[in-house]
Amino acid sequence: MLELSHINKYYNPGSVNEMCLFQDFNIQIEEGEFVSVVGSNGSGKTSMLNLICGSIFADSGKITVNGKDITGQKEYLRHKNIGRVYQNPAAGTCPGMTILENMSIADRKGKGFGLGRCVRKNRIEEYRSMLKELDLGLEDKLETKVGSLSGGQRQVLALLMATMTPIDFLILDEHTAALDPRTAEMVMKLTEKIVREKKMTTIMVTHNLRYAVEYGDRLVMMHQGKIVLDKKGEEKKALKTEEIMGIFNRISVECGN
Numbered sequence: 001m002l003e004l005s006h007i008n009k010y011y012n013p014g015s016v017n018e019m020c021l022f023q024d025f026n027i028q029i030e031e032g033e034f035v036s037v038v039g040s041n042g043s044g045k046t047s048m049l050n051l052i053c054g055s056i057f058a059d060s061g062k063i064t065v066n067g068k069d070i071t072g073q074k075e076y077l078r079h080k081n082i083g084r085v086y087q088n089p090a091a092g093t094c095p096g097m098t099i100l101e102n103m104s105i106a107d108r109k110g111k112g113f114g115l116g117r118c119v120r121k122n123r124i125e126e127y128r129s130m131l132k133e134l135d136l137g138l139e140d141k142l143e144t145k146v147g148s149l150s151g152g153q154r155q156v157l158a159l160l161m162a163t164m165t166p167i168d169f170l171i172l173d174e175h176t177a178a179l180d181p182r183t184a185e186m187v188m189k190l191t192e193k194i195v196r197e198k199k200m201t202t203i204m205v206t207h208n209l210r211y212a213v214e215y216g217d218r219l220v221m222m223h224q225g226k227i228v229l230d231k232k233g234e235e236k237k238a239l240k241t242e243e244i245m246g247i248f249n250r251i252s253v254e255c256g257n
Contacts, residue, residue: 002029002169002201007051007061009225021047022058022225031066033232034195034202036212038244039222040251045205048222049171052203054078065168080110083162085155087174092158095147099138099157102146103127106161130160134190152183156190163194170195172204176211184208188215209244219244223251 007025012018021044029035039045050056051063054075063071070078085092093102104119104127124142131139134156138149146154155175163170172191176184192215195202206212212219219236221229221244229247231239 001031001064001066002052003027003062003064004048004051005062005064007058007063009047009051009056009058013059020225022051022061025061025225025227027220027227029201029203031201032199033218034200034216035204035218035220036216037203037205037220037222038207038209038212038248040248042224043222044225045222046173047225049084049173049203049205052078052169053082053084053171081168082171083165083167083169084171084173085158085162085175087177089151089154089158089178092162093146093154096145098143098145099131099149100124100127100142102157103130103161103164106164109165130164134160150183152179152187155179155183155187159187159191159194163198163200168201170200170202172202172206174205174207177207191215209248210241213239213241213244221247 004025004027007022008020009022009025010018010020025044025048027048037045037048047056051058054070054073054077058071061071062069065081094105097105100119104123107123107127108118128139128142131142136153136156138153138157141149146157149157155178159175175191176187179187188211191204194200202216204211204216217236218232219229219239220227228251229244
């Protein structure tokens with residue numbers, strides 16, 4: 001279980017530009033949950049992910065994973081047990097290296113590299129098998145440089161690489177936002193397949209309200225660093241996109257937008 005307890009976070013404290021991002025923020029995410037997170041720009045969605053991943057640190061409060069306090073743990077240590085896919089398809093892969101080289105590096109996540117060869121020939125067929133399941137023809141392009149792939153292919157590869165090794169959490173940071181609608185649909189279906197097959201605890205931030213409703217088993221809406229809606233189980237299944245849009249629009253009107 002992941003728990004953020006009594007989190008406080010200020011930007012530019014003590015200055016005229018001081019901004020309170022989180023004040024006594026709390027959330028619990030159970031093992032195996034697939035949580036969709038929505039909210040307007042500046043609501044704290046990505047900042048919450050950054051707190052979990054260690055990209056930023058809270059001013060006060062506690063972050064625990066299965067009862068272990070990781071509040072002050074450095075980012076690179078947390079990423080041994082976290083897979084993260086970013087909005088930019090280029091962020092999760094190395095464009096100047098081949099698909100095979102990228103997968104080989106991802107396969108060694110959390111392990112020592114030493115001075116031996118990173119690419120292990122006895123793993124190539126397994127990589128090919130993983131890619132074949134994606135049904136994008138990438139299994140025949142192992143020697144192709146990732147920079148020459150389409151945005152959708154790179155994002156699918158980034159998703160596969162993020163989940164190749166055992167992880168506690170999969171973090172999806174608007175991972176379909178930069179894709180065209182058809183490709184985004186394909187990436188979401190593959191996301192659902194991978195998450196369900198590997199039973200991963202997943203947090204997905206998205207601006208696509210339909211994806212938030214259709215995917216996952218819990219929906220959280222954030223606004224100004226607070227959770228204003230939290231539905232799971234049967235309540236989540238009963239939600240409609242129009243209902244979420246109505247809540248979203250009402251909050252925007254109340255804020256003068």
